[in-house]
Amino acid sequence: MMSAAIQAIDSGSGGLLGLARRAAILLFDRDEAIVAQDEAAAYCYLVVSGCVRTVRLMRDGRRQVGEFLFAGDLLGWDCLGTHDFAAEAVCPVTARRFARHDLDRLADRDRTLRDRLFNRLRSGRDHMVLLGRQTAPERIASFLLEMAARIGPDGETVIELPMSRGDMADYLGLTIETVCRQLTRLRLSDAIAIDGTKIAIRDRLALEEAG
Amino acid sequence: MMSAAIQAIDSGSGGLLGLARRAAILLFDRDEAIVAQDEAAAYCYLVVSGCVRTVRLMRDGRRQVGEFLFAGDLLGWDCLGTHDFAAEAVCPVTARRFARHDLDRLADRDRTLRDRLFNRLRSGRDHMVLLGRQTAPERIASFLLEMAARIGPDGETVIELPMSRGDMADYLGLTIETVCRQLTRLRLSDAIAIDGTKIAIRDRLALEEAG
């Protein structure tokens, strides 16, 4: 199934979409590795459905999640030689697999791929500011708004968060406990409501001025 | 003057170097802005000599330095619409200026520019791990090794650091005081020696196992 999200992203050129049609489609279970850290970068993937996290694991077990990827996001292309982060399915994932070589050739013709890289760079830099200079409350608020912006077209009010507290913590440079505490703080102040894996944004303004 | 560093980077295609020859050369004083944050991205720059920092300033004055750029590094291309970080001269800088449009057209033919983007992405992600999961001693050790690797071809032992303690702090997500304290700790343990703006790495192993 080719989702509307992907069609929209591929606007104009049809290049990536054309490649996608002929690409193998793969399924990954929750927590299954899609690419391993330090693995030779032979393939890259277009996420069709589900959520993927990229992770760097340090020898002592500390973990950093680089980004969360959703339907329409490209994964594993932007590296030289080896994958510097692993990629794992946060929940069941379907993805199209390409040879990196094919995507390289496509990129020679298709500028939208370059813009994808620029976008990636930008969100990476934004995330650096979060990790370097924001407090725990700010990080949580920014995270919720970021997820709201990505899942709904222009900021859904109810967001389905497929990742665990641990994943959030490792993305935000915090501990699980701190993530929990900040979420309950927001819940008690009625800025959000939490129902299982869904979070409803009740007071967007409160989040915006916090993050 | 066209430095050896730039020639080396431009190996093979000659594309960027050719463009550089015809580009205007500009001089910037210490602390002068090269591009402003949120400015429309019309130009990009190739650093010829000196050191540049990219900075994001928050309303309350908190600052994050995104990266330090040296001779041969490209600046201001990797963004869409506006510059998301400002760029400022750390010390007197000379740079070639291009229209972004020209670089876009060059990138259609020249794959080495794409590899530059990949490299940028990679170092950005490495820096995320530092900001998200490393301790202050680790950050300082990583920083010194990173600078040693960039300034000398394969890890000089004496490095000239053009940036202030404040710049380092804002790059590493620390305060000036913490940077100082960690540097004196390394100095007292004889891992490094400090002489004005120069730092000598006396015990590389100690730094490597710390970072």
Add this chain to the structure above:
DNA sequence: CGATAGGTTGACTTCAATCAAACGACGTGG
């Protein structure tokens, strides 16, 4: 010289981490 800016060191505080315990949801087996 005095003034200013950057750097270093010390005393104290604070925010988030750590350690620890309990809770809820879920699935398995008796």
Add this chain to the structure above:
DNA sequence: CCACGTCGTTTGATTGAAGTCAACCTATCG
């Protein structure tokens, strides 16, 4: 059907690493 174990989450008590506040040092420059 219910007891039990597991896993993820939540909450509480305490600790600790880095931040803040403040003083002082050093170098450069008018």
